Amino acid sequence: xxxxxxxxxxxxxxxxxxxxxxxxxxxxxxxxxxxxxxxxxxxxxxxxxxxxxxxxxxxxxxxxxxxxxxxxxxxxxxxxxxxxxxxxxxxxxxxxxxxxxxxxxxxxxxxxxxxxxxxxxxxxxxxxxxxxxxxxxxxxxxxxxxxxxxxxxxxxxxxxxxxxxxxxxxxxxxxxxxxxxxxxxxxxxxxxxxxxxxxxxxxxxxxxxxxxxxxxxxxxx
Ligand code: GAR
Numbered sequence: 112x113x114x115x116x117x118x119x120x121x122x123x124x125x126x127x128x129x130x131x132x133x134x135x136x137x138x139x140x141x142x143x144x145x146x147x148x149x150x151x152x153x154x155x156x157x158x159x160x161x162x163x164x165x166x167x168x169x170x171x172x173x174x175x176x177x178x179x180x181x182x183x184x185x186x187x188x189x190x191x192x193x194x195x196x197x198x199x200x201x202x203x204x205x206x207x208x209x210x211x212x213x214x215x216x217x218x219x220x221x222x223x224x225x226x227x228x229x230x231x232x233x234x235x236x237x238x239x240x241x242x243x244x245x246x247x248x249x250x251x252x253x254x255x256x257x258x259x260x261x262x263x264x265x266x267x268x269x270x271x272x273x274x275x276x277x278x279x280x281x282x283x284x285x286x287x288x289x290x291x292x293x294x295x296x297x298x299x300x301x302x303x304x305x306x307x308x309x310x311x312x313x314x315x316x317x318x319x320x321x322x323x324x325x326x327x328x329x330x331x332x
Contacts, residue, residue, distance in 0.1 A: 121197035128159015137295035
């Protein structure tokens with residue numbers, strides 16, 4: 112099969128940008144065939160902007176406060192991404208809901224990561240909500256963005272144990288470590304043409320046949 116060209120990513124951030132960093136690192140290690148022609152933040156103080164600059168990646172701040180509607184904001188974001196020939200949009204800690212304008216500009220070509228095992232605990236407090244609910248296993252989800260909050264077809268998930276003395280911060284840190292593994296992996300699957308959306312499901316072509324071992328928490332003794 113012919114080698115596919117690197118996929119052009121447009122990364123949207125609002126803050127720390129550790130997932131952006133994981134994607135950059137994966138590209139630099141040669142694991143992920145991708146380029147990042149643009150990183151867009153809706154906040155000028157997002158720490159992720161400095162990470163991008165450090166790697167020579169162009170950045171743009173598009174402050175949502177400057178727009179009267181979500182659609183107008185999304186139109187400007189979409190035009191900025193198109194001007195850079197972006198194929199796949201990567202939301203990485205981007206704390207804005209996308210409207211139909213972005214979804215129509217990039218149909219089935221927007222990914223997001225969430226720090227919960229969807230469909231449980233959507234929204235902005237995944238780890239806190241998991242602790243408050245008392246679940247024993249939490250995790251993260253990379254999915255195709257659709258209309259609705261954290262509702263699109265799921266590509267890959269990773270599970271981590273919730274410990275009895277976990278704070279929100281400790282659990283979030285354990286989860287984000289896994290996001291740093293599965294987000295570049297999901298992008299790689301896309302780049303290799305191995306993802307096929309079928310209704311709510313995403314079929315992953317040529318996934319390893321043997322299943323991973325189960326996490327049981329607390330451990331069986
Ligand atoms: C990630 O853990 C991501 O799942 C979460 O924000 C963090 C961003 O970290 N996103 C959401 O809660 C969206 N619903 P980062 O800025 O270091 O990549």
